[in-house]
Amino acid sequence: MIVSDYNSNTALAILRSAGYVNTLLGSIIPLVSILMPWIALLLLYLNQVVASLLAFAAALLISPASLTWKAFLSLAQHDLQAAHGGGWDVLSFVLAAIAAILLLFELIGFGIRTSALSVGLAATVAIVPIMFRLYPLPASDVFYTNLLTQPWLPAETITLTTHQSMTGYVLETDQDWTEVLLAEDRTVVQYHTSQVSSRVMCQIAVVASQRPLFPLINTQSELPLCVLPPPAQGSGGAVHPRQVTGMPPCQTAGRRCE
């Protein structure tokens, strides 16, 4: 529903074209990367230290962050330079020293698992504010709205034989028809496959900026930005698609009618 911009007709069209399983998986998988930092935090509070560490590591690699690593470091340096200690830093240091000595006893007496949990829980005091900066809360920030409204399919710049091009997500294609979810207005349209001259994968600008803190593969430089918005349709020589959602069917020439 989010992907279809809360249009139930479009949602049903996507469901019909992409299939129930693909739609379900496609809806859930992006949520995993978005929620991963918070899952890691939850695991830590549930005493699952190892699982939590793995989840944090995964979050650094897959969860979209609001800052790049360099920007984050620069911000941290700026914050440290602007620190206003005023004697509190001495108290902080003394408390940390006592905690470190007790931690040594804890390590000997209770083992590494209990000690790791103590350190992890204490560290959340610093980790959570950093997480708020890197991974804004899903319920309160437009950061995730942009991300969630993107379909799980790759965005493509589709060029027709008439040199008309638009950005969309190909839901289904066969030898006769190519079904496309248009990126701009989120309507599902069908083109004759013979009228599609090229399909080039691209990246939506707003999503391209939301990358993990440590991206393993830098695809940003390889994929071109998508062309948005698509050119106006209906002018001379333009191909008229069959609009599956958003208008009554079978009113435009060149469309398949059922």
Place this chain on the structure above:
Amino acid sequence: MRVVPDDRSTPPIVLRYLLPHEHLAITVRFHPALFIPPVVTALGALSLAIAVSTVLRGAAVVVAWLITLVIVGNLLYTAVDWLSRQLVVTSHRIFLVSGAGITLEMQLADVKDVRLIRSIGGRLFGYGTLIFDEERLVVDSIPYPEQLYLEILGMVYKDPEANHDD
């Protein structure tokens, strides 16, 4: 050393669960080494919260202090729980009592074997783990472990020639 308190020092929470014909033999709190993990966490959290307050501003600082409050709250809860939790051995049974009631119980007559395990931490801080009947009842962080072990063992394996009026 015998750890057999008289009725005046027996906590009311223990007396609440004693049967009329039951004689209290041992009542003991758990070892205060239990406080080390929550104290480490609380001190670490306080230290970091102060450090975060000097570097960041706004909602981040509020969140940091809220988490610290929860962690310090956990330390207080541990303290309250420690005050109310007791290992109790009577003439008939062994049980753990806390504010929530009796959490673990075993009849003394059912005890076939008692084992004492002392980890490195236990030897360092002076606590041990008592294991009754192949882990049917495991009581960790017991202070004076050797003394209590012998005391309980003496009750389980009674001397048949001993005078019952003792």
